[in-house]
Amino acid sequence: MSSEAPTSAEYIQHHLQNLTYGQLPDGTWGIAHSAAEAKAMGFWALNLDTFIMSLLLGAAFMFVFYRAAKTASAETPNGLQNFCEWALEFIDTSVRGSFSGKNNMIGPLALTIFFWVFSMNLMDLLPIDYVPHLMAALGVPFFKVVPSTDPNATFGMAIGVFLLVLYYSVKMKGFGGFVGELTLQPFGKWGMPVNLLLEGVNLIAKPISLALRLFGNMYAGEMIFILIAIMGSTWVGFTMGGVTLFGSQILLSLGWAIFHILIITLQAFIFMTLTVVYMDMAHQEHH
Amino acid sequence: MNINATLLAQTIMFALFVWFCMKFVWTPIIAALDARKKLIADGLADAERAKQDLELASKRSAEILREAKEKAGEIVANGDKRASEIVEEAKGQAKIEGDRIVAGAKAEIEQEVFRAKEQLRTQVSAIALAGAGKILGREIDAKAHNDLLDKLVAEI
Numbered sequence: 001m002s003s004e005a006p007t008s009a010e011y012i013q014h015h016l017q018n019l020t021y022g023q024l025p026d027g028t029w030g031i032a033h034s035a036a037e038a039k040a041m042g043f044w045a046l047n048l049d050t051f052i053m054s055l056l057l058g059a060a061f062m063f064v065f066y067r068a069a070k071t072a073s074a075e076t077p078n079g080l081q082n083f084c085e086w087a088l089e090f091i092d093t094s095v096r097g098s099f100s101g102k103n104n105m106i107g108p109l110a111l112t113i114f115f116w117v118f119s120m121n122l123m124d125l126l127p128i129d130y131v132p133h134l135m136a137a138l139g140v141p142f143f144k145v146v147p148s149t150d151p152n153a154t155f156g157m158a159i160g161v162f163l164l165v166l167y168y169s170v171k172m173k174g175f176g177g178f179v180g181e182l183t184l185q186p187f188g189k190w191g192m193p194v195n196l197l198l199e200g201v202n203l204i205a206k207p208i209s210l211a212l213r214l215f216g217n218m219y220a221g222e223m224i225f226i227l228i229a230i231m232g233s234t235w236v237g238f239t240m241g242g243v244t245l246f247g248s249q250i251l252l253s254l255g256w257a258i259f260h261i262l263i264i265t266l267q268a269f270i271f272m273t274l275t276v277v278y279m280d281m282a283h284q285e286h287h
Numbered sequence: 288m289n290i291n292a293t294l295l296a297q298t299i300m301f302a303l304f305v306w307f308c309m310k311f312v313w314t315p316i317i318a319a320l321d322a323r324k325k326l327i328a329d330g331l332a333d334a335e336r337a338k339q340d341l342e343l344a345s346k347r348s349a350e351i352l353r354e355a356k357e358k359a360g361e362i363v364a365n366g367d368k369r370a371s372e373i374v375e376e377a378k379g380q381a382k383i384e385g386d387r388i389v390a391g392a393k394a395e396i397e398q399e400v401f402r403a404k405e406q407l408r409t410q411v412s413a414i415a416l417a418g419a420g421k422i423l424g425r426e427i428d429a430k431a432h433n434d435l436l437d438k439l440v441a442e443i
Binding site: 046051068074075159160 | 316
């Protein structure tokens with residue numbers, strides 16, 4: 001918080017600012033203290049909050065699954081193993097539903113995406129002021145707790161998926177086959193430039209739509225949480241307006257949070273399913 | 288909200304997580320699931336086989352029981368037959384024995400009669416001789432009249 005009583009604009013900006021580590025204007029390396037400073041850092045800067053949160057969340061769920069996997073046996077499963085097996089079978093079923101090829105990597109890929117995205121999205125349900133205030137108390141100026149509201153995270157994953165799509169396209173169809181797919185359809189070899197344009201857009205749209213859909217949904221959801229939070233921030237004492245705003249904030253936060261449970265799960269599922277579908281396309285000769 | 292190196296970090300992290308998941312999570316759990324699937328399938332197959340075995344065994348036991356009953360009936364029938372045979376045999380033997388005894392008795396009686404007749408005859412001849420001697424008043428010379436006496440004895 002920049003001051004004792006921030007304006008709404010400051011409050012929103014503060015909440016949307018990542019904790020960025022990079023080269024400061026004076027040449028030293030450190031944490032940016034304003035959006036302008038973070039912007040000035042250019043590409044070679046790291047959003048520490050996104051990085052730390054996604055690492056923690058990913059490591060946490062990997063640890064849980066790893067523990068279950070370590071003791072996994074054909075005998076009667078215990079609670080944790082039950083849950084992990086259920087999750088795995090759920091992922092496996094939806095992968096089998098949309099992926100027709102044979103690739104042992106798709107299952108783990110889908111599992112990782114679903115649970116990683118889900119746990120990152122889940123951070124959206126934390127009361128939005130808690131973590132930033134806690135961090136402020138620790139001397140950290142900004143902390144965006146939801147990694148999936150940072151386009152770096154979503155694009156990072158989408159690029160990972162895109163690289164896999166490219167890799168398997170080339171592996172399955174050969175380099176020539178892949179290039180042919182991009183240039184020889186839908187209009188045959190005489191329409192090559194048009195084909196390339198259409199198919200190129202088609203190809204590029206995959207990672208972009210993946211990343212932007214998740215980012216957009218999470219960012220918008222976070223934004224609405226922030227706006228709801230502002231309602232009650234103008235606390236003026238026990239007046240009619242003050243109490244109404246305060247009550248509305250609680251009700252709206254509750255409603256939006258409940259609705260958001262659906263959204264975060266859905267977005268994780270969509271990201272996973274689309275990844276599987278894209279991988280399936282990469283594996284098929286013609287689509 | 289700037290695109291920066293976090294992008295690369297996230298991509299690398301993503302790749303590492305996928306790798307980790309594939310190696311240490313997915314493979315062992317899927318292996319466990321497959322193993323359990325096999326275990327259950329085997330168990331069901333065993334149960335099915337056991338059921339068939341049981342059916343077979345009960346069929347077999349019923350057959351054995353039926354055979355035993357048949358055999359027992361046969362044995363009883365044989366026993367009855369044998370018993371009646373023995374009775375018949377005994378009856379036959381008794382009859383033969385009886386006949387034999389009766390025949391023996393008859394022969395003995397005949398012999399006895401014959402002997403008695405013989406004795407009677409000799410006695411009669413002696414009486415006749417004595418009577419004749421008395422009648423004639425003299426002793427008949429047995430030697431002289433032996434042929435006469437024999438003739439007489441034969442006539443009686």
